Amino acid sequence: MxxxxxxxxxxxxxxxxxxxxxxxxxxxxxxxxxxxxxxxxxxxxxxxxxxxxxxxxxxxxxxxxxxxxxxxxxxxxxxxxxxxxxxxxxxxxxxxxxxxxxxxxxxxxxxxxxxxxxxxxxxxxxxxxxxxxxxxxxxxxxxxxxxxxxxxxxxxxxxxxxxxxxxxxFTRSESAVAQTWLHNQLNNSPTYDIRLLLNLSSQAPFAALALANDMTKRRELFDSLAALSSGKNDPVHIAEGWSQLEVVPILQWMLSGTRDMIRYAMTAQTHYLVNHDYQEMLQRFARQFDLHSLFKLLDLQTEAYQLVTSKANVKAQGLLESIAIAWFKSAIRRRK
Ligand SMILES: [Zn+2]
The missing domain is CATH 3.40.50.300 (P-loop containing nucleotide triphosphate hydrolases)
Structure with a gap:
């Protein structure tokens, strides 16, 4: 039952x-x-x-x-x-x-x-x-x-x-109630940052629980974004790596990261950032982009997310490639 x-x-x-x-x-x-x-x-x-x-x-x-x-x-x-x-x-x-x-x-x-x-x-x-x-x-x-x-x-x-x-x-769950539930589901393990998991999942407890098992994939994504920003890796190759992972969470994490970069670019404050575990990396990224490129990136990611969540059989590879190329080009332009 x-x-x-x-x-x-x-x-x-x-x-x-x-x-x-x-x-x-x-x-x-x-x-x-x-x-x-x-x-x-x-x-x-x-x-x-x-x-x-x-x-x-x-x-x-x-x-x-x-x-x-x-x-x-x-x-x-x-x-x-x-x-x-x-x-x-x-x-x-x-x-x-x-x-x-x-x-x-x-x-x-x-x-x-x-x-x-x-x-x-x-x-x-x-x-x-x-x-x-x-x-x-x-x-x-x-x-x-x-x-x-x-x-x-x-x-x-x-x-x-x-x-x-x-x-x-079903609106956002009350923070304390959701935290206690999630903590119990994860066997009260100190490995997990419960608040971070809930913040990254818009306070939706089951989404936060799923994310707890996916934190390694999220780390892979952030590592690949760092490689992309350094200009040393081929964006098409990186996009290929993304498409091997589950596309919907990849796009959700990217969107969340890009929103954080925009928050930082606009306010120069860090306490609004959701991905606080990648705070330094996101600050560094934000400095590499101009605001216009960040919003363009956000548009690309939002469009890709809407396509993959609303239609069956969408070819994600092409969408991910255009995001990786846009990221690569914008970061390069700023570095010159
Ligand atoms: Zn009964």
Whole structure:
């Protein structure tokens, strides 16, 4: 069974009150940054609504008991009243056939006489036809059905889909709560700089946890940027090295570094820098670029990031090469 995450407590209590008053909406749009645990919240809510004897007290009041028959089916991922819709593969779209299957699922009545629950994640992966098909269902929802759309890019959804769902916003987690949770997840190891991990991940705890395992790759990136700035390495060769790593985090770290360089270039202050472990390196980089080149670099990186996160099958190599070449040329120009 999933456990309510500590930074979800307030939202959880609110949704539980609505359930007790019998006024849960038929469709919820769970939105917020990646790594906030929106999917875990959706699972917890599905489990709570399907459980026969939800917990009565405590912070987790309303959540599933973990012992009844529906709970056992949920644990085995075989509960017939819960349907999860997601792309067949990472980066793929959710097809109209998947939504047709969902509509057929809704025609049936709930096997256990409680709710029928659908989780669509990530909702922005639905293509146009799939969205239009879902729209009809959202307009005439069957009773005792809850459709949860999980999205970190709600603006990528059709406006008509957004307007037919009630929105649950997962905003930045409270710092102390997230720090304690992350510290526990990392077995209280002193190796990790918890505040740095959260700052680099926009205070999204799951993103910070993933980053903890990726700090070596981040170091490789910063080393390669230093090599690029020194003018001694071929930018195409460096871009090839980047493309061997996971492109999305590489671009996120680059963007974060470039923003820090702009902050420093504009204020000459270091206490605004997010990547404080690379403070000296970023200060040095910032002095190598003029502000105009830094903003151009930021534009290139932002564009590349939007492309690789919004479209499947984007050829990242070319995007990374143009970033590496722009970096190399700007740093060289300033050094002369
Ligand atoms: Zn139960």
């Amino acid at each position: 999933n456990t309510i995450l500590p930074w979800h407590n307030v939202l959880w209590q609110k949704i539980m009150q609505r359930w007790q008053k019998n006024c849960l909406p038929h469709a919820l749009l769970l939105c917020g940054p990646t790594g906030m645990g929106k999917g875990v919240f959706a699972q917890c809510l599905a489990e709570a609504l399907l459980c026969e004897t939800p917990l009565k007290t405590g912070e987790e009041s309303g959540s599933a008991c973990g012992h009844c028959k529906p709970c056992h089916l949920l644990q085995a991922k075989t509960h017939p009243d819960l349907l999860q819709i997601q792309p067949a593969d990472v980066g793929k779209q959710i097809s109209i056939d998947q939504i047709r299957h969902l509509i057929q699922f809704c025609v049936l009545t709930a096997h256990y006489g409680r709710y029928q629950i659908i989780i669509i994640k990530p909702a922005e992966a639905m293509n146009r036809n799939a969205s239009n098909s879902l729209l009809k269902l959202l307009e005439e929802p069957p009773p005792k059905t809850l459709i949860m759309l999980v999205s970190h890019q709600p603006m990528a959804l059709m406006a008509t889909i957004r307007s037919r769902c009630q929105r649950l916003d």
